[in-house]
Every structure is written in C-alpha cells, then in structure tokens.
Amino acid sequence: MTAYQQYFGETQQLVRQSIRRFVEQEILPHVDEWEEAGEIPRSLYLKAGAAGLLGIGHPEEYGGTGVDIFSKIAASEEVLRAGSGGLAASLGSLDIGLPPVWKWGSPALKERVCPAVIRGEKIQCLAVTEPSGGSDVASLKTRAVREGDFYRVNGSKTFITSGFHADFYTVAVRTGGEGYGGISLLLIEKGTPGFTVGNKLKKMGWWASDTAELFFDDCVVPASHLIGAENMGFYAIMANFQMERLNLAVMAYTTAELALQESLWYVQQRVAFGKPLAKFQVLRHKLAEMATQVEVAKEYAWRVAARMQAGEEVVKEVSMAKNFATDVSDRVTHEAVQIFGGMGFMRETLVERLYRDNRILSIGGGTYEIMNEVIAKQLGL
C-alpha cells in the first residue's frame, strides 16, 4: 500500500473518479458563464444531489454516503479543480449548515430538512456572522425570545454563503445572557413571516456564490426548530468549525496547486529574451519553492484529517493546517499572477480568478488571526 492509499483507499478513489466525471460533464462547460452570472443554477443542486455529491460527508439514513473525511476531501478537491471557489462554496454551504441539524435537531426536524437538502431539492446555509462582527461569536446580538411554543427573533446576519437562494438557514441566536453561554441554534425557513433576505452582495471573488444579508424583524419561529439544547449553541458552532476549517485548508492547497499547474504550463510556452521562461533560474527556483509549499500544505492537511478521522482532538492542528495552507495559497497565487505577467491580470486566465477567490480563505471560517489565537490558547498561553 502506498502512503497515498493510506489516506485515499478504494472507496475514496471511486468517489474521486465519479466526482471528476461529474465536474467534467456538468460543471466545466458552464463554469465561466456562472461566474459572470454571479450564481449557479438551481438545477445544478439537483444534479449534484442525484450524482451523490451533496451526500458525501452526511449520514446514510438521510440519503448521504456516510461521514468519511477522506471521501469529503477527495470530492472537495475535484469540485475545486473546476477553478471556481464560488461554485465550491455554493455547493458546499450544506456542509456547514446541515451537520448541526443531523447531529442535534429533533427527529422531525432532521426528517424534514436533511433528505431534501441532500437530494438538492432544498438549499441549506449557516448564518453566524453579524454586521457588528464575525470573529467574536460569543458577542452575537440577534435575539430570540421564547414565547410559548415559539421564538420571536430580531436581528440581522451578513456575508451568508448561499444566503440569497437558501431555503433552510441554521441561525445562531442569543436566547440567554451575555457571552458564549447564551447562544442557541435555530432552523429558520425562507418564507417565515418577519424574515427577509437582502440583495446579493458584490464581492472581490467567489462570484459564482450568492452571499447575502438576512434580516429578522419579529420573526416567529416554532420552538421545535431549536437545534440542540438551549444556550448550548456556542459549543455546536465551535464543533462545526473543525470540519469547515479543514475544508478551507483543502480549498487553499487545491487553489495553490491549480495556480502552480497553470504556472508550470505557462513558463514552458512563454518566450522572453529568446528562450522559454522555464529556462530562467530565478523562475525555476520560484516554481520549486511554490511546489514545495503546496506539497507540505497538502500533506499536513491530510495528516491532520487522518487524526481527526481517528477521533483525536485536533483543534490546534486544524487551525495550523488552515493557516499554513492559506499562507501558502496567498503566496502561490500571488507568484502565479506575477509569472503570467500582464496576462495574469486578465480575466481570461485562471490564475486571475484563483488570485481573487483565494483572498477569502484566510478570512472565512475564522480569520488567520483568530486561528493563531486558537493555537496560542492550546499552547497554554
């Protein structure tokens, strides 16, 4: 068995092949058009559901293929190879919104929400960040007051991936006092009176992903839509962050790898001063360093994933993997644009999009600085 096969066995390789085929047939022919349109079509969710893509990482009892981290990684890598972070984020918003429902929702809520989302009939997202701040989750302000069998919700959320098109929203609200001990999760459905969605936000990158503000104005939500115990939401959010952060590390090293591949191709085509760019030692060394960084970021993320899969507590290591990989993707996408020269600034090149799409990876799911705070705490500081 090769070292690679220790991570990606037969099942994971089959997943990779089937998602690669799906990407080639259903995504690559249209991805540029969707980037310009600022969204992916609803029909793609249905196709992704039918192809089994949306169910990867979710329990079989709701139509998923099971919670296997390396199948998820293989699928995420293949989807991102289409070259659109926004598309990957859109199709992936259920991966952050749905796990709290199938882990801690009531049986009725699980049945109502999970199968439809995994089939691609409904779109799921996660809404934690608020206009007043995203890093300091414990200070969130959206208030949910219990009134008999309902919660009355007031407040707002922002920067929510799939927020414009979603049907189901896993929303972090304050049900108790100040701080992390007063937070709960509620499942709120589009169409609930008092819940409105703002316009799609215009972004630097991730164009194919709809990102929106959400407003709750005396929004009345059934108490049965509480996910987990009241005032225990902070722990659920933190637990949920682990897989999200690992997946962001996967997005980062895959983005960097694509930028590297494009650069390796370009330096062999492009001629300057009578020879291909690949003959200039300064560029050869730059590419050697880029390749080294990508390799290490990838191997470390896989190592951490293997420990997570084995049930080890890897809070510190997941943060390290995310920060290392996004640091690498920042550098590699920057250098890739540099290697392409003026062409790297042109919308027709993939490196231009990779450079823009990459910028969010060290911000979303916990910023670079917040990851360092997590690491420092785990070091006992």
Ligand SMILES: Cc1cc2nc3c(=O)[nH]c(=O)nc-3n(C[C@H](O)[C@H](O)[C@H](O)COP(=O)(O)OP(=O)(O)OC[C@H]3O[C@@H](n4cnc5c(N)ncnc54)[C@H](O)[C@@H]3O)c2cc1C
């Ligand atoms: C395209 C996109 C998609 C997103 N999707 C979602 C989504 O689906 N759901 C969702 O809930 N959120 C989502 N977010 C929000 C994202 O998670 C937040 O932007 C992120 O957590 C940072 O929060 P903030 O933007 O409020 O920045 P702030 O929290 O205001 O931070 C601003 C700066 O201060 C730094 N900072 C803050 N606190 C500290 C500290 N203690 N020490 C050192 N530095 C600190 C931060 O690192 C950052 O550099 C998305 C954001 C974007 C841009």
